[in-house]
Amino acid sequence: MMLTRGRCIIVVALMACSPGVARAAALTTQQCLRCHDVMPASGPQTPVSLSVNSKMFKSSVHSMLGCAGCHSDVKAFPHIPAPKKVVCLTCHGEIETRYSQSVHAAVWKKENLKYPACLNCHGNPHGILAKTNPESPVYPLNLPRTCGRCHGNPALARRYGLTNVYALYIDSIHGFALSREGLLVAATCSSCHGAHRILSRTNPASPTYRANIPATCGTCHAGVEARYFNGVHGKALKAGNAGAPACTSCHTVHQIAQVQAVQWQLKTVATCGNCHRQGLRSYRDTFHGQVTALGFVATARCWNCHRSHEILPPSDPASSVAPRNLVSTCGRCHRGVTASFVTYEPHPNPHDRALNPLLYYAALFMNLLLLSVFAFFGLHTLVWFVRSWFEERER
Ligand code: HEC
Ligand code: HEC
Ligand code: HEC
Ligand code: HEC
Ligand code: HEC
Ligand code: HEC
Ligand code: HEC
Ligand code: HEC
Ligand code: HEC
Ligand code: HEC
Ligand code: HEC
Numbered sequence: 001m002m003l004t005r006g007r008c009i010i011v012v013a014l015m016a017c018s019p020g021v022a023r024a025a026a027l028t029t030q031q032c033l034r035c036h037d038v039m040p041a042s043g044p045q046t047p048v049s050l051s052v053n054s055k056m057f058k059s060s061v062h063s064m065l066g067c068a069g070c071h072s073d074v075k076a077f078p079h080i081p082a083p084k085k086v087v088c089l090t091c092h093g094e095i096e097t098r099y100s101q102s103v104h105a106a107v108w109k110k111e112n113l114k115y116p117a118c119l120n121c122h123g124n125p126h127g128i129l130a131k132t133n134p135e136s137p138v139y140p141l142n143l144p145r146t147c148g149r150c151h152g153n154p155a156l157a158r159r160y161g162l163t164n165v166y167a168l169y170i171d172s173i174h175g176f177a178l179s180r181e182g183l184l185v186a187a188t189c190s191s192c193h194g195a196h197r198i199l200s201r202t203n204p205a206s207p208t209y210r211a212n213i214p215a216t217c218g219t220c221h222a223g224v225e226a227r228y229f230n231g232v233h234g235k236a237l238k239a240g241n242a243g244a245p246a247c248t249s250c251h252t253v254h255q256i257a258q259v260q261a262v263q264w265q266l267k268t269v270a271t272c273g274n275c276h277r278q279g280l281r282s283y284r285d286t287f288h289g290q291v292t293a294l295g296f297v298a299t300a301r302c303w304n305c306h307r308s309h310e311i312l313p314p315s316d317p318a319s320s321v322a323p324r325n326l327v328s329t330c331g332r333c334h335r336g337v338t339a340s341f342v343t344y345e346p347h348p349n350p351h352d353r354a355l356n357p358l359l360y361y362a363a364l365f366m367n368l369l370l371l372s373v374f375a376f377f378g379l380h381t382l383v384w385f386v387r388s389w390f391e392e393r394e395r
Contacts, residue, residue: 026075029066033057035077056127086125088118098197107160121146121195138195140188141178144169147189168254185220192216211237213246227309234309243275265297272302282347305329305346321346 036052057063062070070086089096099105099117108117121138122128129136137146144166150156152166169175169189177186192208199206207216214234218225228234228247236244250271251257257264269292273280283289283302291299303311305321312319320329326342334341351363 026068027077029068032067032074052126056124059129060127061130062126062128086116088116092118095196102196102198103200104198120150138190140184140190141182143188143190144175144178163254165254172254172256173258174256187220191220210246211240213248217247224309227307231307231309231311232313233311245275262297265301266292266295268303269301278349279347282349285348286346288346300333300346304333 033052033054036050037054039050039052067074070090071083073081074083104117104120116125119125123137129139131138133139134141136142148166148170151162152164154164156162157164170179174187177183178188194207199208201208201210203209204211206212214225214228214237224247229238233245237246250268259265269280269283273283279302284293288300292301307320312322314321314323316322317324319325323342327337327339330342331337
């Protein structure tokens with residue numbers, strides 16, 4: 001350890017006011033603190049902070065270990081040889097093993113950063129608190145801010161090609177419930193990502209890998225998860241269909257909104273339509289679709305007829321849109337629904353003769369009528385024009 005001039009002055013001063021220290025066999029925590037509590041925090045003279053706040057240390061989870069619990073090599077003063085770096089691994093081997101597989105450990109190694117990576121989330125090494133302590137940086141209510149120190153930093157996001165997640169999350173229903181309502185059961189970063197073994201979304205073992213997302217959300221939304229896997233979308237995802245929607249396809253990842261929010265309700269019709277173009281196009285031609293297009297929500301959108309999670313093809317007798325269930329499905333909003341009412345076509349497609357023969361011929365007839373009317377009057381106007389030209393010339 002290099003002793004700068006500033007440090008030399010501190011050493012001499014401290015030795016002078018701590019008589020007995022130099023002769024002690026092994027220093028007690030109290031003796032260590034008597035010097036380190038009054039030491040200056042890092043500055044130009046002391047590049048490493050030598051100050052250990054005794055009040056903070058006494059309330060930390062490690063206080064019962066004493067200084068020697070971690071700095072077991074520091075026995076006397078002056079500290080010769082120079083104190084070794086403390087590694088958390090000595091006592092938390094199991095966590096270190098999980099952590100070492102994470103994206104964070106990989107980036108730490110690549111960037112060759114020296115101080116224990118654990119401190120990024122757990123804070124000051126001398127003030128580490130239990131995860132259940134409301135003051136801890138990893139307490140659920142504080143965690144988004146802790147991860148957000150990096151994941152709310154646009155420069156870091158750009159450098160690693162990541163989304164600046166913190167801002168999106170904090171405005172979401174989960175972020176709102178957590179930060180405004182103090183709801184401990186709302187999803188915080190570690191509910192979906194884990195704490196130590198955080199993996200990339202492209203790693204099939206990650207809870208955020210596409211195929212694992214429903215189970216991750218399902219740890220809290222168990223009822224929805226079960227219905228989703230009963231429906232076509234869940235079955236298709238399980239079967240490995242890359243085009244099937246996971247929860248986040250409809251709800252987004254970090255920006256999840258309350259489902260009754262008007263903006264989300266209107267946007268989600270287009271989300272279904274991204275994958276079901278024909279379904280959306282024909283829906284737009286209906287009464288329900290036109291009302292939605294005007295920005296009103298008091299009408300039927302895709303999921304009011306198809307359900308939101310337990311979606312089944314119309315050919316499945318259990319489907320809400322199977323012919324025999326239409327009276328009850330439409331009847332949720334329309335009073336006194338009869339079998340003839342439900343013959344109303346919710347997906348009129350005048351171009352599909354097999355699916356909608358009546359509509360097809362009606363549209364064909366109307367188009368022909370339109371065409372012949374235009375043709376007749378077009379001809380009529382032409383003949384009229386020729387006649388007036390002759391009349392003009394005669395005059
Ligand atoms: C008489 C005052 C005094 C006492 C008592 C004392 N220290 Fe120090 N400690 C210093 C000073 C001054 C430095 C900086 C110069 C140096 O490294 O020797 C220092 C440095 C350190 C460093 C490392 C500095 C670095 O740059 O890496 C550690 C760790 C440390 N002390 C831990 C302890 C522990 C643990 C105890 C009790 C077992 C203790 N100290 C007791 C004064 C003291
Ligand atoms: C839970 C283990 C633990 C305990 C207990 C502990 N320390 Fe530390 N201490 C650390 C870690 C980790 C660092 C940061 C070391 C690093 O940067 O590699 C550190 C750093 C220091 C430093 C600054 C040196 C540096 O390199 O930044 C001093 C001084 C120090 N400790 C003194 C003490 C004193 C005095 C006590 C008792 C009051 C104590 N420590 C108790 C883990 C501990
Ligand atoms: C990316 C942030 C992050 C890093 C880095 C991190 N932790 Fe944690 N740690 C957490 C969170 C979040 C919790 C709380 C987990 C929970 O609520 O279940 C936690 C909890 C803990 C606990 C409590 C016991 C447990 O399993 O829940 C210990 C011990 C711990 N961490 C030690 C470490 C050690 C040692 C390291 C370094 C190898 C480390 N942590 C690195 C975020 C982190
Ligand atoms: C000398 C062994 C030792 C070292 C080194 C050590 N710890 Fe601990 N740590 C413990 C013990 C023992 C406990 C349990 C305290 C308890 O249960 O009250 C603990 C508890 C914790 C907790 C709280 C667990 C909880 O229930 O929420 C965290 C977080 C933690 N340590 C993080 C760290 C970090 C980070 C480091 C490295 C800077 C570290 N520890 C170094 C022994 C150690
Ligand atoms: C409700 C679950 C959930 C919560 C809460 C959550 N995430 Fe995510 N996160 C995911 C999923 C799922 C993905 C994968 C998204 C994908 O495939 O594009 C992801 C992706 C990420 C990514 C990489 C994606 C990218 O586009 O760069 C980062 C970084 C991230 N999350 C950080 C966080 C942080 C920080 C928090 C807390 C502020 C958080 N997440 C909260 C589920 C969640
Ligand atoms: C000290 C800064 C820092 C902190 C604190 C931090 N991260 Fe990260 N995180 C990074 C960096 C840098 C990367 C990029 C790693 C890479 O792409 O190689 C990363 C990557 C990630 C990824 C992987 C993105 C992907 O899919 O490729 C996720 C998920 C993630 N972090 C979540 C979290 C969560 C959750 C927390 C809080 C518990 C957290 N991070 C705390 C710096 C941090
Ligand atoms: C195909 C799109 C889609 C997928 C995939 C999807 N949802 Fe939904 N979800 C919706 C719609 C639409 C609603 C709104 C229903 C309404 O207005 O009542 C909704 C509502 C919800 C609600 C509010 C409660 C409720 O049932 O109305 C939760 C919670 C929810 N979804 C979670 C999930 C989870 C978890 C998954 C994955 C297992 C998931 N969703 C998959 C479209 C989807
Ligand atoms: C840790 C538990 C937890 C996890 C994991 C979780 N959520 Fe939530 N979620 C909640 C809680 C609690 C609420 C209710 C918040 C409120 O009402 O204030 C909620 C609300 C919602 C809502 C709004 C429901 C409504 O009635 O408007 C949707 C949508 C939602 N979550 C989707 C998801 C999706 C998608 C995932 C996975 C990517 C997920 N959640 C993961 C706990 C969780
Ligand atoms: C990410 C693309 C995607 C999104 C978004 C999506 N779906 Fe699907 N949907 C599929 C796929 C793929 C299938 C086919 C599953 C199969 O046949 O195995 C399917 C099947 C269906 C079926 C059954 C059709 C049939 O003929 O079997 C209905 C009905 C349906 N989806 C309605 C919806 C509704 C309503 C929404 C919006 C709430 C929606 N989908 C959102 C991809 C999507
Ligand atoms: C008023 C109720 C209602 C609304 C609203 C509705 N549908 Fe349908 N949908 C049905 C019925 C009934 C069927 C079965 C008869 C048919 O195909 O016309 C069906 C069939 C489907 C099919 C399967 C077609 C096939 O040939 O297998 C898909 C896909 C579909 N709808 C998607 C959507 C999408 C996407 C939306 C929103 C843009 C939507 N639906 C809105 C009632 C509705
Ligand atoms: C979520 C409620 C809801 C569901 C489910 C629903 N509708 Fe509607 N429907 C409405 C409302 C509200 C109107 C009034 C105009 C508007 O605002 O769109 C309407 C208008 C209509 C109209 C035109 C006006 C009229 O009353 O004659 C027809 C036809 C119709 N719906 C048929 C159906 C059929 C068939 C089904 C079932 C396949 C169905 N609707 C399911 C809410 C619903």
